[in-house]
Amino acid sequence: MKNFKRILAAMMATMMTLALVTGCGKDTSSDSGPSQNTGDTGEEYDVYFYAWTNEDNVKPLIEAFNEEYEGKYNLVYQKLNDAGTMTINTALASGEQIDVMTQSSAIDLRQRADSGTYLGLKSFMDDEGLDYATLFGESQEQVQNINGDYYSFPYCNNINMVFYNKNLFNEAGVEYPADDWTWDDFREKAKQLTSGEGANKIYGAMMDFGGPAENGGGDQYWMTIAQQKLGAFAYYSPDFTETRFDAPEFKESLQFFYDMVMVDQTVVPLSEYTTMKYQNDTNGMIGLYNNKYAMWVAPVYGCLYLNESYGESPEGTDIGMANLPRPVGSEENISITYTSTASIPANAPNPEASWALLKFICIDHPELFAGPKAMHPGIIYEDEEAEHKMNEIIFSDHPGLNAEMAIEVMEQDRTLITKDNTHLEGQVKINDLIQADMALVFNGEMSVDEALADLKEKGDQYIQEDMKQ
Known part of the structure; x- marks a missing residue:
């Protein structure tokens, strides 16, 4: 297992070095080259989100994020074939721009955190006065706390x-x-x-x-x-x-x-x-x-x-x-x-943009990603009205289900x-x-x-x- 960590860390270090030399971003809207997608040009920055969800289910998320960050960020969705360890590790080591990556395995998450593949999130949370246990619950904080930092947010809570x-x-x-x-x-x-x-x-x-x-x-x-x-x-x-x-x-x-x-x-x-x-x-x-x-x-x-x-x-x-x-x-x-989670790769070229997307998906608007998958969100709702609206999304339009009872x-x-x-x-x-x-x-x-x-x-x-x- 430790050999895996060393190999993955070496792969990621190599790709990060290459990214610094050649630029690791992608710009699908122009021929100016991937190095232009840094967020420093005054143009919209393309934020790349990787998950295995069907593209149709992500359209509302893309539209809402791009509307909220119009002129600053542009969400681009990249569909993974599956949530397999090798699928995600290959993508992370590919040199392609990845601003937010998802996973369903807690083992994989820990290995990627230990190898330096993911960026710690505590500094972002501290800047905004956010507390992990308050957001996601004490049990989640207990398992997600890795040596005093956090490397992912749960976007769903599979209760x-x-x-x-x-x-x-x-x-x-x-x-x-x-x-x-x-x-x-x-x-x-x-x-x-x-x-x-x-x-x-x-x-x-x-x-x-x-x-x-x-x-x-x-x-x-x-x-x-x-x-x-x-x-x-x-x-x-x-x-x-x-x-x-x-x-x-x-x-x-x-x-x-x-x-x-x-x-x-x-x-x-x-x-x-x-x-x-x-x-x-x-x-x-x-x-x-x-x-x-x-x-x-x-x-x-x-x-x-x-x-x-x-x-x-x-x-x-x-x-x-x-x-x-x-x-x-x-x-x-x-x-x-149990959860599926989202993380920011350590070599993400614009951590501020990655944080904005991660927070948008997992905290601000879970109804746009977890909702279409009928998944309970990872966050704990303080607002009963918001919780009820989310439950209506989860349990509505399923033929044969007593939705009122479920809610x-x-x-x-x-x-x-x-x-x-x-x-x-x-x-x-x-x-x-x-x-x-x-x-x-x-x-x-x-x-x-x-x-x-x-x-x-x-x-x-x-x-x-x-x-x-």
């Missing part, structure tokens, strides 16, 4: 909720989830909603088991209760020198989901989950409205997959949304979230715990081990205690190995 098939609830005579429901309530409802056998079986719930990135990724929802109770950096000890897979919170969390999947058999099993590719969010929503299961744990943006462009839902589709269940005994709603639920108070992980020691190998061990657990080949013991022993070893490098 996990529970989407549910109201028709299946009605047919089974099961009450809709209450605002303060617990995981015990979730388990009981899953039992009541499970029916049938074989190909005709309807499961009470579907939750991700994780999966390889090439198969659509997926989440490790078996950790949810532990994350709710332990907070950010859940599987690290407070001093990051060992794991805490031996903590009772992890035993409680894994045992709970093991019992639902393997004992109750009320959750889509791993074999079917893999075959149907339910880790793909589009397929997740399709399975929900086609009565394959009654409840689906997914980020807020899951509502987007009710749109006809992802498949036509059956007539009469009625999807509700509820809070993520509380741990038993908790007095508050606690949801797990009402979304606007309830909750504590957000990020599962983003910017601490590198052991992380990559631990994540691979989690994937391997959980496949054995949920295929019935490894017990809960055996898995947690294996994660503890090897995870601690991985951390120590990385600390010695």
Whole structure:
């Protein structure tokens, strides 16, 4: 991993040196050469924004930014093929002008920050009196604080909720989830909603088991209760020198989901989950409205997959949304979230312009970038009216969704715990081990205690190995 950092740093240093000699900007409106795009000529400065979002979704953002900064900045959007590590690293090392770059991986963000690829943002924030925790929440500040500086802003907060098939609830005579429901309530409802056998079986719930990135990724929802109770950096000890897979919170969390999947058999099993590719969010929503299961744990943006462009839902589709269940005994709603972020490359030729765009996207107008993607914004709203308008953008125009219910639920108070992980020691190998061990657990080949013991022993070893490098 440290070799990666040195290689990337060397690549970026080389490209920065070349940029100083030849100019690294692009000017698509004239033949005067890229070195003219410095912001010092009195002409509009072209600000280049890189992301993987469909170009049509970015048009309102481009129009609004160019209107606000008319005569000073001109936003130019460059679409990446995907959010892959290599795709973004290649772009960053290409020598092309990049004023703001996006990413979805917290590991990638940390590596780029450590290698000097990204510009620290704290000086910009200090100049404007901005506080990271106030803007984005304490949990986000905790993971984004890298040696006292910040190298990205989250443009979205992918908050996990529970989407549910109201028709299946009605047919089974099961009450809709209450605002303060617990995981015990979730388990009981899953039992009541499970029916049938074989190909005709309807499961009470579907939750991700994780999966390889090439198969659509997926989440490790078996950790949810532990994350709710332990907070950010859940599987690290407070001093990051060992794991805490031996903590009772992890035993409680894994045992709970093991019992639902393997004992109750009320959750889509791993074999079917893999075959149907339910880790793909589009397929997740399709399975929900086609009565394959009654409840689906997914980020807020899951509502987007009710749109006809992802498949036509059956007539009469009625999807509700509820809070993520509380741990038993908790007095508050606690949801797990993760982000995608935007950063300023260290070799951006006009940092002032980059800062203006970054702030415009992530703080001033999240409705223009996160909104079209049905993503909850990264910022915490102080204004209830602004929050309501954003929720209307997120939840409107999705056929079959009970938008009024979704908005009402979304606007309830909750504590957000990020599962983003910017601490590198052991992380990559631990994540691979989690994937391997959980496949054995949920295929019935490894017990809960055996898995947690294996994660503890090897995870601690991985951390120590990385600390010695």
